[in-house]
Amino acid sequence: MLEVRELCVADRHGRPIVEALSFSLPPAGSLAIVGESGSGKTQAALSLLGLQDPALRVGGSVRFDGAELLGAPASRLRALRGARIGFVFQDPSTSLNPYLSVGLQIAETIEAHRGLARAAALAEARRLLEAVRIGDAARRLAQYPHELSGGMRQRVMIAIALAGRPQLLIADEPTTALDVTVQQQLIGLLAELRQTFSLALLLITHDLGLVAELCERTLVLYAGQMMEEGQTSVLLSAATHPYTRALLRARPHLDDDPDQPLRTIPGALPARGEARRGCVFAPRCAHAQALCRTAPPPITRMRDGLRRCHFGVEEIGVFAAHPQ
Amino acid sequence: MNGARILLADRRLLAAALALAVVLVLVLVGPWFSPYACDEIDFAGDWSAPPSASGAHWFGTDSLGRDLFVRTLCGGRLSLLVGLVSTLVSLAVGVAWGALAGYRGGRLDQTMMRVVDVLYALPFMFFVIVLMVLFSRHLLLIFIAIGAVNWLDMARVARGQTLALRQREFVAAARLSGLDDLQIVRRHIVPNLAGLVVIYAALTLPQVILIESFLSFLGLGVQEPATSWGALVNDGAREMESAPWSLLFPAGFLTTTLLLLNVIAERLRAALERPGR
Amino acid sequence: MIAFALRRLLSAVPTLFVLVTLAFFLMRAAPGGPFDGERTLPPQIEAALAAEYHLDEPLWRQYLRYLGGLARGDLGPSFQYEGYRVGELIAAALPASLSLGAGALLLALVAGGAIGIVCARRPDGALDRVLGTLALLGVSVPNYVVAPLLVLLFAIGLGWLPAGGWRPGTLADMLLPTVALALPQIAYVARLLRGSLIEALAAPYVRTARAKGLPERTIVFRHALRPALLPVISHLGPAAAGLITGSVVVEQVFNIPGLGRYFVQAALNRDYTLVLGVVLLYGTLIVALNFVVDLLYGALDPRLRPA
Secondary structure, X not given: OEEEEEEEEEOOOXXXXXXXXXEEEOOOOEEEEEOOOOOXXXXXXXXXXXXXXXXXXXXXXXXXXXXEOOOOOHHHHHHHEOOOEEEEOOOHHHHOOOOOOHHHHHHHHXXXXXXXXXXHHHHXXXXXXXXXXXXXXXXXXXOOHHHOOHHHHHHHHHHHHHOOXXXXXXXXXXXXXXXXXXXXXXXXXXXXXXXXXXXXXXXXXXOHHXXXXXXXXXXXXXXXEEXXXXXXXXXXXXXXXXXXXXXXXXXXXXXXXXOOOOOOOOOOOOOOOOOOOOOOOHHHOOOOOHHXXXXXXXXXXXXXXXXXXXXXXXXXXXXXXXOO | OHHHHHHHHOHHHHHHHHHHHHHHHHHHHHHHHOOOOOOOEOOOOOOOOOOOOOOOOOOOEOOOOEEHHHHHHHHHHHHHHHHHHHHHHHHHHHHHHHHHHHHHOHHHHXXXXXXXXXXXXXXXXXXXXXXXXXXXXOHHHHHHHHHHHXXXXXXXXXXXXXXXXXXXXXXXXXXXOOXXXXXXXXXXXXXXXXXXXHHHHHHHHHHHHXXXXXXXXXXXXOOOOOOOHHHHHHHHHHHOOOOOHHHHHHHHHHHHHHHHHHHHHHHHHHHHHOOOO | OHHHHHHHHHOHHHHHHHHHHHHHHHHHHOOOOOOOOOOOOOHHHHHHHHHHOOOOOOHHHHHHHHHHHHHOOOOOEOOOOOOOEHHHHHHHHHHHHHHHXXXXXXXXXXXXXXXXXXXXXXXXXXXXXXXXXXXXXXXXXXXXXXXXXXXXXXXXXXXXXXXXXXXXXXXXXXXXXXXXXXXXXXXXXXXXXXXXXXXXXXXXHHHHHHHOOOOHHHHHHHHHHHHHHHHHHHOHHHHHHHHHHHHHHHHHHOOOOOHHHHHHHHHHOOOHHHHHHHHHHHHHHHHHHHHHHHHHHHHHOHHHOOO
């Protein structure tokens, strides 16, 4: 359904933010794009439907149901946005319009794509609020975002994303801005809605825990480059890429010794536009050799997925994630 | 020098500053090279003579037969002088008021800013008019009257900035070393407001010139034979049917100067508000 | 809501009180009086006049008398126009000034708003650059330069419109003065709205609106314009003050029998009560506009509505 080939995003000065990213998503499938903040994952997701900052340059190919989206006329993108592809953004306190009532913000999507009049659209909006488990939906329609809790706002955001009856949901860090307990409820809701509406899900996140619960496949992004792509269960239980391993190791666990400092990945993401001769991860990689610093690593096809590294699995070994 | 760097980095700012410098030089030096004095009547020439590039009067003459070129430049001297002095008055009052209120805080701050709020709500131009009419139209009074109405913005901005500065370490250090409040405000707060003051000076200057010329246009500003751009525009407007040049030249100078000052203020603000400064 | 409005109205009382007090004593502190003319009056007549207008009383009694009159809605007798109350004089001059000012304010909001929106839709585009330069020129050209230039061009040069005069309800008479009065404000509003709309169009919730696939028109007018209007609304108070000031010169240039011209004349004649009345009226107008601003803020931003 969604075919992304060699997607490139660069800033005004031509410095790359996302480099040659390729992935595909079948109907009702699910893929997580995982990376640290600044890895380019949000820009990649926004550029799929032309929602990125207009100063950025986007290249490559994005096909949805066979039709090319990059460079497509605005009217065609508009017909897809909200209708066949729904978006959930990171921070519901800024992504919802503070000046408009919740009901209107849901109803306008319905009006735009399903041709319903205001009253019918509002009735539908009420059903959507019930679908995302917001109680007292009729009263909530007339309320404004500032009158709702953070979790409730994100449910409204999801209701908006569902309003056009999409086949694909793109969710950018949907739980990051929320409390931990609320996060769990929303993860449950998303999983349930996927089932009910047989939605495909493209999840953008830095949280591997979220990935494990929501997505069949995972793509690990570092400094705009795909590091590894594969089945989530395999990737999390037997990570073979040095970066994925470092990410897994850096996760806090309940059985961690509280007196020990949190494990981190030493170093920082390369600055945008910094010269890259070898592997982008080499400066922070525990396994880096001379070769890694001089030659860009090839992408190799694995049994089930892709991997960008100079060294094979047998040379690095398999890292089993902490027993959960 | 920080200022020089900002100036050189912004081509539009540089162009506006250079153009303003040309106007300034013209206004300051020009009258010395003219064969006529500011208020000299050319009895040999015509009244309201049209401008001619080769003749005796480049900009023509006014209704009394005075050379309009030299009068425009002389008017500029006065407009700019009033602008400069009144700007300084309003900056001094505004910075002192705002810095004191912001630094002392509490009840004093509340009272002082409430005064500013109330004054804001008053139709101030009318106070200036009343002042100008009731007390003799003395040049000094123009400075004071204009300066007195224009300090409110500066006071608000200076207070806001001072509130932020008050939290900084060097102010605490100054307090620990035994300086009293007035000394701290003078030596540590006010110097740190400098960037802001520069922007506001650039913003205030055209406003002040505008007020002066407004008063002069109404005949409430400078008095004959002295003149300013506003007074010249007023004279010109009366003659415009027969002698449009007497309106166009002073209006052109006034507008150009205001435009250049506005460009400079805008670019300066953009430069100083840019992150990382 | 009503309580909020009442509280807000009450808070305007001290402002107006300060205004009256300041204006009253300032004028009295000045040398000269209303009856100093070219010729000196015989002492008996001067005394009689002073007694008639209570100028012989101590200043504080005059002040209290004036406040008492105000409480009854009486602005007192005019010193210059014998037999007229200040209220009558103002009522006669107000319609011209009010229609001029209201027309200019409307024009400034509509034209300035339209220009601001056009510029913000494509910042740094060709149209934005041209209009932006014109707007910068517009804020730099004062009313009293614009007004004669318009007369020169459209009345004297082209002969399309009258150069002055005021026949109530005549569009041709109103056009030039309204434009002359509005022009700097048009430019100011355009610059203000352009900036705030560009900012609003970059807000995350506008990105959400785009992600919903809404038409561009809805995105701009429903989602971005509302927050972008807030600074423009805040500017209404200063704009009114600017228009009032501008009306003084515009009325003079176009020979319009309005309050602005009255005011300067009254000040020159030391017609204390008339000056006070006009100052008070303008002060009330500005206070009232600020009140409207508060209400509009509440109407536009649900977060500011009293619960």
